[in-house]
Amino acid sequence: MYDIEMLYEAKSVDDAVKTLAADHKAIIIAGGTDVLVNIRAGKIAAAHLISIHGLHDELDGVSLSDDGTIEIGPLTWFHHVVTSPIVQATVPTLGDACNTPGGPQLRVSGTIGGNICTAATSGDSASTLFAYGALLDVRSVRGIRTIPIEKWYAGPGKSTKERDELLVKIRIPKDHYEGFTGYYFKYGKRRALEIATMGCCCLVKLAKDKSTIDDIRLAFGVAGPTPMRSFEAEDGVRGLPVAEAVAKIGELAQADTHPRDSWRASKEFRLQLIKEMSKRSLVEAARRGGADI
Numbered sequence: 001m002y003d004i005e006m007l008y009e010a011k012s013v014d015d016a017v018k019t020l021a022a023d024h025k026a027i028i029i030a031g032g033t034d035v036l037v038n039i040r041a042g043k044i045a046a047a048h049l050i051s052i053h054g055l056h057d058e059l060d061g062v063s064l065s066d067d068g069t070i071e072i073g074p075l076t077w078f079h080h081v082v083t084s085p086i087v088q089a090t091v092p093t094l095g096d097a098c099n100t101p102g103g104p105q106l107r108v109s110g111t112i113g114g115n116i117c118t119a120a121t122s123g124d125s126a127s128t129l130f131a132y133g134a135l136l137d138v139r140s141v142r143g144i145r146t147i148p149i150e151k152w153y154a155g156p157g158k159s160t161k162e163r164d165e166l167l168v169k170i171r172i173p174k175d176h177y178e179g180f181t182g183y184y185f186k187y188g189k190r191r192a193l194e195i196a197t198m199g200c201c202c203l204v205k206l207a208k209d210k211s212t213i214d215d216i217r218l219a220f221g222v223a224g225p226t227p228m229r230s231f232e233a234e235d236g237v238r239g240l241p242v243a244e245a246v247a248k249i250g251e252l253a254q255a256d257t258h259p260r261d262s263w264r265a266s267k268e269f270r271l272q273l274i275k276e277m278s279k280r281s282l283v284e285a286a287r288r289g290g291a292d293i
């Protein structure tokens with residue numbers, strides 16, 4: 001049923017990266033909610049698994065560094081991202097996004113790091129981490145390097161992380177979140193246990209008058225083979241009064257995205273979602289920032 005040839009429980013991050021380097025077949029297992037499904041489906045045969053499940057001291061939890069950077073351990077469950085007082089006070093839109101995968105049971109087994117490493121365009125943390133410009137620290141026996149999230153996704157289910165690299169930290173610098181309010185909009189046919197047909201995150205920074213857009217970030221999951229930001233939509237509405245931006249943003253985002261047909265939805269339906277969800281996410285993000293719209 002589960003074709004597992006080897007399971008090793010890493011004692012430390014050091015131990016995990018050394019074992020990963022030594023065994024060329026090995027992959028990491030965190031919560032296992034993707035890995036085990038893939039093994040059961042026969043997509044991974046005779047699996048060699050290195051579990052990081054016990055590495056709570058090194059890889060679990062959310063903290064705030066002295067310079068205001070938010071640091072999230074990859075082993076943090078979705079539920080603990082949602083309930084983190086630091087997340088609620090600084091990047092609440094990431095908390096909202098992490099409150100949507102699966103159901104309550106999944107959110108206390110699936111990790112944010114696993115969601116990033118699976119590299120699915122539908123991953124619920126993806127568009128929000130894109131909008132916040134997250135920095136991803138990976139470690140291997142060769143040392144540590146940082147991959148900005150815009151450079152992480154290499155294709156459906158593929159990342160630029162090497163097989164022997166372990167994601168050890170997710171960072172969001174202060175200037176990436178300070179002054180922004182946001183909204184994550186997940187569209188699916190059900191409210192729970194549903195992979196996103198479309199995910200959209202809008203972060204907005206309003207001018208002092210609360211009616212003009214000083215800055216904006218608009219990111220999508222499932223609007224293409226990888227999560228993406230719509231820079232054309234952002235550039236097209238930056239500096240505009242909120243109401244004018246709302247009227248324009250949907251079509252700009254449509255022109256800048258490349259959704260595909262799938263059994264979940266047609267390309268045309270997804271384009272309609274992109275238009276509508278951009279508008280609604282902007283309205284909600286601006287309202288949260290104090291706009292009267």
Ligand SMILES: Cc1cc2nc3c(=O)[nH]c(=O)nc-3n(C[C@H](O)[C@H](O)[C@H](O)COP(=O)(O)OP(=O)(O)OC[C@H]3O[C@@H](n4cnc5c(N)ncnc54)[C@H](O)[C@@H]3O)c2cc1C
Pocket residue numbers: 027028029030031032033034035036037052074075100101102103106109110111112113114115116117118122123124125165166167168193194195196
């Ligand atoms: C019933 C069900 C419903 C689901 N619903 C949703 C949903 O609504 N939205 C959604 O986004 N996802 C959903 N998922 C997918 C899954 O739960 C998430 O992607 C989850 O975040 C995976 O985390 P994990 O810890 O279980 O990862 P694992 O399964 O342990 O690992 C996933 C992948 O990441 C790698 N990996 C994990 N951690 C690291 C690390 N620190 N460094 C390097 N590589 C690592 C593994 O090798 C593997 O390739 C669902 C899954 C199930 C079973």
